Amino acid sequence: MQRLILSILILFPLITVAQEKFTISGYVEDELSGERLIGASVLVDKARGVASNQYGFYSLTLPAGSYGLACRYMGYKPAVKEINLSSDTVVNISLSLGLELKEVQVTASKSGGPRTASSLNYFNPDMETMNRIPAILGEQDLLKAIQFLPGIKGGAENTTGYSVRGGSADQNLILLDGVPVYNVNHLFGFFSVFNSDAIKNVSLYKGGIPARYGGRLSSVLDINMKEGNMQQQHGVLSVSPISARMTYEAPIVKDKAAYIVSFRRTMLDLPMLLYQKLIGLENSAGFNFYDLNAKANWLINPRNRVYLSVYSGRDKQFSKTNRDGINSKYYYKWGNITSVLRWNHQLSSKLFFNTSAYYSQYDLTNLILSKTDERYAKYRASSSLNDLSLTSDMDWYLSPSYTLRMGGKATIMHFAPNIIQTIDDEYETKRNQEDKNTANNLELYAENELTIKKIRANMGLRTVLFDTGEKNYVSVEPRFALKYNADNGLAGNIAFTQMSQFIHLLSNSSLGLPTDLWVGSTDVVTPQKSWQYSAGIEKRFLDYSVGVEAYYKEMENVIRFTEGAVFLSSQNKNWMENINVGQGKAYGAEFMIKKEKGSLTGMLSYTLAWSERQFNEVNQGAWFSYKYDRRHDLSLLGEYQIFKSDWQEKTFSFGFTLQSGNNLSIPDVEYQGLPMPGMEDYLGGIPEWSTVRQTYDNPNNFRMPVFHHLDLGYSTKRIKKQGKSITWTFSVYNVYNRMNPWYYYKDTRGKVKQVSIFPIMPSVSYKYSF
Incomplete structure (x- = not known):
């Protein structure tokens, strides 16, 4: 009864009014x-x-x-x-744009009163400044930029995967216009799917996560696309050594409707294919990726507005060979499609509604075709996830000190992991069809945002019902964040967040081709859960702010893909036979110093952290360090404005990272096994890689050495008439040529060998705005 009364008080406080x-x-x-x-x-x-x-x-x-x-x-x-x-x-x-004193951008939002989380829990980075951060090969990347922030650790060098406060990459909820994006990688993880020219706003939550967000254990990255210029046409053309980007926005009806279209494509395959053709090579190979963002909005009247946004992106690796009368083709493709139709409705001066229907899909396909004049063989392996949802949210502004938010979501998810098909002249075989399944999800939340003098609080509750078709799971997730602001610029905060995750990413432990399998909880594999506690203090003085925050997180039912198991299993196993289910814990402290005004702005951060896992079937049931248990993480990010006028801007930027090395599982034993299904009749002979098997008795038994590098950048922008501008950006990645290890392996003699792939790399990029 006490819990029921407490829930009612949290969800529906009574506000009395004593005067008009x-x-x-x-x-x-x-x-x-x-x-x-x-x-x-x-x-x-x-x-x-x-x-x-x-x-x-x-x-x-x-x-x-x-x-x-x-x-x-x-x-x-x-x-x-x-x-x-x-x-x-x-x-x-x-x-209108323009400030005499520039504020820090890659820091917490300074948007006034409503933020209940501290600056170490919440970040609102500015895209203009992030686009000037030194970038490898001139390709600015949101997911790499946020890795400079405390508590966020990258995976392999120069990749977009990241871990937040001891969690795994799949425990980060990444939203594009409110739609979950299930694959965020291009080029095997070296670049993300997000086109910086099309992004308007980014919000990142690490702790004190509001009740309106759910479905992951560690963090929320909420990305909003630009809506389209209602007043005039505007465009951006960008070229880097990796890709070319074009963004164009314009009104459909001035002040009533507008659209924006942004397209990006890599140029890596074009010179390779041209060279292969010029030399008359019968065999050919290549790789490419693209992104397409499109969004339109219509202001029906002052109280109603409709949005339609679409994203499509895909990677493709391919090769064609003709040898000894055997024609072979190989394709590896993966990508996303997201789309959302949204209706904003202002019911009254205090009530704001948002209703949307969205669709998100992720799929990957591995296809091998081989034929001669007499025989034909086809091998196809695929995985897909389809997510169809209807959501509704309400913001009720009861008073300047109290806002009530409520909403819900109904979702249908279809999983089809590890579907294998083999065809030849005589037979056709399909495996793992029984792994296909559909799950239904219903979510409800209520969130209270209160300001009482110097105290700001966010209290909420989220309830989730997940139906696997064979079993129902119910999760009740309380959220609480409290911040006290003193008059002298001193602020303190505490927060508690409980989260549940009903889908799991099975990721191969080795580095190479993307082999991610999204699967849902079943009657056997239960949902993941986490409980996070945090407390911090922050002090602002002059142009600076200093903050420290400690956190502790417990995780239950975390998933681990069995070491050595691969996406294309050599046995006809259900995916549940290739996983371990266990528990985790993470704790640590984050420190940050920011300079927020003046010609020189920046951030120095340090994280001291521990992250551990425990599985009954692994390491004799003892706790062991998680692969992203980087004990020490020091980052320095800064920008110096050399010159600024009405016609020209010049800036210098720098970024330095020093981290403990990742943990890596090195195989104890390697041996020959059975070929993968369908490879027995492969016309070119059974590939050696398809029969290699490895055993791992000691997980994460090798720690890489300390990782560090320094990056420098210089940007010059020339502003012309009629809103036109030209920007040149020069950057150098890994200035002092530190050969950080990217991967380790055992050679034929059993010795551990290091692979490094990122030496010093200068680059230049060009942007034309009109």
Whole structure:
């Protein structure tokens, strides 16, 4: 009974009103493009205030009277208006770019009162600044940039996979316009699928995660695409050694409807294919990837707006050979499709609704075709995940100090992992068809955001029902975050987050081709759970802020793909026979110093962390270090503005990383096994790699040496008339040519050998905006 009463008090507090009040509401937007601004602070008399929500909407309910209304947003000039409040009033605020003193960008949001998480729990990086971070081969990448932040550790060198506070990569919820993205890798993980030219806003939560987010254990990365320019056409053309990008946005009907289209394609395969053709090579091979982002929005009336956004991206590795009368073709393809139709509806000056239907798909296919004049053979292995969801969210601005959010989601997910098909002249065989399954998911949440004088709190509850078809799982997840702001710039916070994860990523322990299998919880494999506690303190003074935060996280039912097992299993096994289920724990402390204003801005961070796992079937049941148990992590990121005027900008940037090495499982024994299904009749003979088997008695038995590198960048932007500009960016990755190990293996004599693939690498990129 006490729990029931507590839940009712958390979810539905009663707000009493003692005098006549009215509401100021509206949208905050960019003056030139009409883009709605997320997280802009709207303050009354420099004290009470709210932040605009994910769609730029804000609402303030106040007693009748005269007020000074101020709006601020990072990188924009503040706007101030005088309001005489005698009835409900709509005030739309337009902000223009430009600040005399530049604020730090790759840090926490400074969007005013509503943020309940500390700066070490929540980050709101600015895309303009992130695009000037030194980048390998001139390709700016969001997922690599956030690895400079405390508590976030990268996987193999220069890859996009990352671990947050001791979790695994699949425990990070990554959203694109509210849609989960199930594969974020291009080029075997060296680049992410996110085109920086199409991104408007990024929010990253590591702790104190609000109840409106769920489905993963470690973090939330919420990415919003640009909406399209409502006022005028605008475009960006970017070229780097890796890819070419083109973004174009324009109004369909001025001030009513707009669209944006962004396309990126790698150019790696073009010179290779041209060279193979010029020399008359009968065999050919190559690799390419592309991304397509498209979004349109229609302002039906001041209270209703509709959005449609689509993303499609795919990688393809291929080869064609003709030898000894045998024609062979090989394809390895993987990619995502996401699409969402969203309706924003302002029911009243206090009530804001968002309803959307989305579809997300991830699939990979490994295809081998081989034929002669007399015989034909085909081998196909595939995996896919389809996610169809309907969501609805409500923001209810009851007062300047209290906002209630509620919502829900209904989801149908279809899993088809490790489906294998073999065909030849005589027979056709399909394996693992029984692994296909459908799961239904229902989620409900309520979230309270309160401000009482110097205290800000976010309290919420999320409830999930997951139906596997054979068993139902129910999860109740309380969330709590509290922050106290003193007058002297000192702030303290505590937070508790309980999360559940009903889908699992089975990832091969070796590095190489992507072999990720998404599977759902079953009647045997139960959902993962986590409990995270954190506490921190932050002090702001002059142009600086200093913060420290400690955390402790417990994890239950974590998944581990059996060492040595591969995606294309040599035995006709169900995927559940190739996994171990156990528990985990992670704890540590994060330190950060930021300089937020002036010509030189930046961040110095240090993380001291432990991450461990335990499985009854592994390591004799004893706890062992997780592969991303990097004890020490030091990062320095900075930018110096050399020159800035109305016609030119010059900046210098630098990034330095020093980390303990990853843990790696080195095989104890290697032997020859049976060939994989379908390879017995492969016309070119059974490949040696398909029969190699390895055993691992001691997990993560090898720690790589200390990892470190220094990157430098220089950017010059020349601003021309009519909004045109040209930007050249020069960067050097790994300035002092540190040969960090990327991978280790055992040679034929049993000796461990190091592989390093990233020496010093200079690059240049070009961007033309019009």
